Amino acid sequence: QCILACPTASLSEKEHISEVWKAISDPDKVVVAQTAPSIQVTIGEIFGMPTGSFVAGKLVSSLRRIGFDKVFATDVTADLTIMEEGSELVERLLHEPEKLPLLSSCCPGWVKFAEHFYPEFLPHLSSTKSPHEMCGALTKTWYAKKYGIDPSKIVNVAIMPCTAKKYEAARPEMTSDGFRNVDYVLTTRELGRMIRESGLDFPNLPDDNYDEPFDQYSGAGMIFGATGGVLEAAVRSAHKLITGEEMLVPDYEDARGQSGLKYGTVKLGDKNITVAIAHGTGNAKKALDMFKSGEKKFDYMEVMACPGGCVGGGGQPILGTRDHKYISLDYRHNRADTLYNIDKGKNIRRSHENPRIHQIYEEFLDSPLSKVAKKYLHTTFTPRGKYAYLNKETPHEEFNKKD
Numbered sequence: 001q002c003i004l005a006c007p008t009a010s011l012s013e014k015e016h017i018s019e020v021w022k023a024i025s026d027p028d029k030v031v032v033a034q035t036a037p038s039i040q041v042t043i044g045e046i047f048g049m050p051t052g053s054f055v056a057g058k059l060v061s062s063l064r065r066i067g068f069d070k071v072f073a074t075d076v077t078a079d080l081t082i083m084e085e086g087s088e089l090v091e092r093l094l095h096e097p098e099k100l101p102l103l104s105s106c107c108p109g110w111v112k113f114a115e116h117f118y119p120e121f122l123p124h125l126s127s128t129k130s131p132h133e134m135c136g137a138l139t140k141t142w143y144a145k146k147y148g149i150d151p152s153k154i155v156n157v158a159i160m161p162c163t164a165k166k167y168e169a170a171r172p173e174m175t176s177d178g179f180r181n182v183d184y185v186l187t188t189r190e191l192g193r194m195i196r197e198s199g200l201d202f203p204n205l206p207d208d209n210y211d212e213p214f215d216q217y218s219g220a221g222m223i224f225g226a227t228g229g230v231l232e233a234a235v236r237s238a239h240k241l242i243t244g245e246e247m248l249v250p251d252y253e254d255a256r257g258q259s260g261l262k263y264g265t266v267k268l269g270d271k272n273i274t275v276a277i278a279h280g281t282g283n284a285k286k287a288l289d290m291f292k293s294g295e296k297k298f299d300y301m302e303v304m305a306c307p308g309g310c311v312g313g314g315g316q317p318i319l320g321t322r323d324h325k326y327i328s329l330d331y332r333h334n335r336a337d338t339l340y341n342i343d344k345g346k347n348i349r350r351s352h353e354n355p356r357i358h359q360i361y362e363e364f365l366d367s368p369l370s371k372v373a374k375k376y377l378h379t380t381f382t383p384r385g386k387y388a389y390l391n392k393e394t395p396h397e398e399f400n401k402k403d
């Protein structure tokens, strides 16, 4: 068995390839794959394609040929994450300023870091689940009911950029109606090995489309894969929620680029909010320490544990191996640039414009932050490390008592 290590050096997990093969060969199971936005611009590199090649169609095609019954785009629930997190941001800006800054929480590497080292900031984390957990939750509830499938027969396999997602999927709170949201997580490299084991000629596969109803997504859902993408996507929808109008230019250039810690200002109607974007836990630490000392204030911060965000995740292809004829030292730039270019060319660039998001709210969730949405799409965090060890009341617990 192969042990894969997280680049943040905080996590290690075993691979799940054999369990996934077993599920696929079980005729009683409905095995669903979901693919994170960043995988569409990285997996081609395993098969010698240039860095940042956009291969969503071949990715879907390879998963079908491997034997998955359905192939879903996690990008759809990235749009849903934005609807919920953007609504939280608006709620806090308008009614709960004591809960600012809002801190993103879709990166499990960062969440674990905060739980260990900054528990006093846990009440500030968005309670919104990450996109793959939302996809798993909806697959075993709304989707299962809609298509008449027994949820106990569904096996949800998430193709993700990192090993930290394996840990996240195993968290006890990541369940819906008694079922684990995501059963197995495979990294990009693990899926690459399955594609090789299947003998598929990846670069020459035809392009296939994702399966309904997790098939249509906005440009905002795609840019989740790059550092700054979550914040940029959330701001696009928060503007509409606060002002009732669309941002004239959806691009927020200050959120882009590979600089480790960025600050900026965003105009949301008559409000100017300050934002921060950190990638790498060292930069998150810097930002939080400066916030605590009063040196820097911000209303909303996105944190990604990996340099470059998920396009630089620890489960992504490692460049410099025999398969990479097109090595680029700017590989994270190349991968992120592809996501931004595709976003630019899309008709739908804002999460709230995605027709699938409208459908999910109409048929199941009602509205962002509704009772049903909170039940299935939101989570909690746990102080760990010395706080847990000393069994001491933490700022997080004190805060929860007030609710």
Ligand code: SF4
Pocket (backbone or CB within 6 Å): 106, 107, 108, 109, 110, 161, 162, 163, 164, 165, 304, 305, 306, 309, 310, 311, 312, 313, 314
């Ligand atoms: Fe995983 Fe890294 Fe993305 Fe966080 S930033 S979700 S640790 S790949």
